[in-house]
Amino acid sequence: MRRGRRRGARKRTWGQLLVVLAGLVVFAAAVGGAAGLGMVKSQVSQIPRVSVGLSLDLVGTSVDPERRGSTEALNFLLVGIDNAAGIDPDSPIHIDRDVNTLLTDSVILVRIDPDADRVAMLSIPRDLWVPIAGKGWSERVNAARGIGGAATLIETVSEYLGVPIHHYVEINFAGFLRIVNAVDGVPVEIAQPIRDDSLGLRIEQSGVITLDPDTALAYVRTRRPLTVAEGGDPANDGDWVRLGVWNDLERNQRQQEFMVATLKRAVEKGIRNPLTLRRVANELLDDDNPSITLDDRITVGQLVDLGDEFRSFPVDQIERYKLPVVDAAIDGKQVLLLQEEEAQSVLEFFKALSLAGVRVRILNGTRSGTVAGVEAELERAGFSVVDRGNADRFDVARTVVRHTEAAEDKATTLARYLEPAPLRELVAEIDGADVELVVGSDYGAVSDTPRDSAS
Template structure:
């Protein structure tokens, strides 16, 4: 689940730190999935999508570990699938959990199954193509971690503190936390925490030793589990920063612990290079973990072939997925013009930059009675104007003009302006 530590190390450790651990990273095993990855030509500064996969392989784990509780050792499923978008130009990192029960066509097979079965059916390449084809998003890189790698990461940062809202228990994965509050999870407890799907909680005033005092917590669906996994990933990265991962020597120690052992616990695709990770570190040298954005896929419960599954709500999902499809917005230069006398323009510049656009100037319009917000553009930048319009709420007018100096598009803020959305609409109007 925290395979992202290697990828996000570029964002929290910096180029200098990654340069120190080049030799360790170069030893990470590679999997031949290059033909399954996106063929788009991407520079190191352009937005790229990483597919982070946690597999339920217990290779190298003590047979007495609670990991083996109620687990079929002959079945290899993906315990978590997270799509991470890293956009150096816009200084943005966003992640989208793909529920393991999502029902979708398996690439190249002609039939459908839950997404967590795709890797076991045809290997990592099949999983990559299944996710990419169904969601319509390019996948540029692949990172995989097994249980042993997860445990090593948690061990390397001396446990991960999480704020537990209420007692939580799941005997099927060996999880038992009897007190609410901040608790530092050791490796086994951490793995149980992110894997639990049927947690129980203690009734108010209940006795932890009495089984009947433990009742169902939540609705027991993948979305709750995804939220725990994302929370834990962020908590792990914060812990790594607290433990000094920005220090090259500390990063080296963490890398050594992660990569130690007879069997590989982390795998990378065969296209990513150590140099690319170092370049990402340079681009994200001031990035803060709290800046990581979290997205959700809209899904509904269903029963297919006797299986409890989740179905994508396709129309509602498009704005979310569009964010992972689009190119970098930092190349779109926007001039903001105030078209009202009420100061509606206040905060627009920051909102645009948070969304990923580059604001080159903020000035007054030639009038202050603009009712509806307008996006102006020349013929060469119509696509950029439509992209901007899809982020502005409510939808603005699109107005072609003969000339714009020093910017690609202009946003004339009118009295109706409400916000710049974090994700685009399906259309500009």
């Protein structure tokens, strides 16, 4: 069964995903298991935290030790800050820019789903026009953090796209440079010469080029690149012409491709080796100029558990998505508008409720039935069975899913996996569980895959 994997079965690691994408050596350290745990703890203590816990979806952020080892799917919001603090003043990064700016240069939603063996990333264009959470007006999404801090950015993205955000990771330019330096540059397939004088970017040849830190940052940031005209000479400034259509979507694609290339480079450099991890950690963390920030909910235990769940995850299997948008002008600003109907299929995986986050109490409603088999099927599918017992009667003909108004989404998720489709019952309160499953005589099975609807 695709969803039948239990802890202790084949493990994969996605730890190097976030260490390279966002400077999180603590995730990569989880790859080293027990050997790397001491280093994980010491590195976590050095990374600054931002208090955004109340803005995060608390599913997947529990510090309850009983929840350790669960296979809950998690959404991480990875944010690159357009801030050059701590960087050499002679660096081309400082060209035409304010060192104190707080705009978000990139916003990426990463979904980690151990139960489905899937890792996916979704780029959110910086010019996406969104309602700013709690403000009553709209602006480009890259302004949200500067308006109200990380919490406002989290709430803005979560509310507008309708996706839960469980953890927050922030990195500035200095952190990006340290990542690239730590892996000795990143080889990238350059299809054609590319240039952007405003960022100090100039690559005159095509092919696989190992980008140094400054060139790599300029490459992923450029929005108005040039290339050499057919038959032109790269040494002749007059032969450079516009490359592409100069929008955020092209840049997002370059960023995603660069992230995957960086992950591959990190694996090649042996980032799964604890000694290599320590070297990378020392490269990334700078007490005088911290460049990485984590949310105040993530725990060492969660990092290690996730590392155990995804041991040796193939980098090439990371899924990449982009939002469907259209160009528009609002209040004199060039912005991007979300095509909401088309976006739903893109957002479906990122919205999906983690099955491990659905806590089920099973109640037997038949005289001859037993709930032991039902419990086993639910757990194989990924649900969390927290209790079982008898219903208040034993002549239940049709299986029922009971739920409170607050747990409606969880009840819908459970119902979609049950065959045949159960009845639904709204109740005022359920103690100790999210939903109650009253097993009737019509109960068939827990399906491997959900139906399109709960009924």
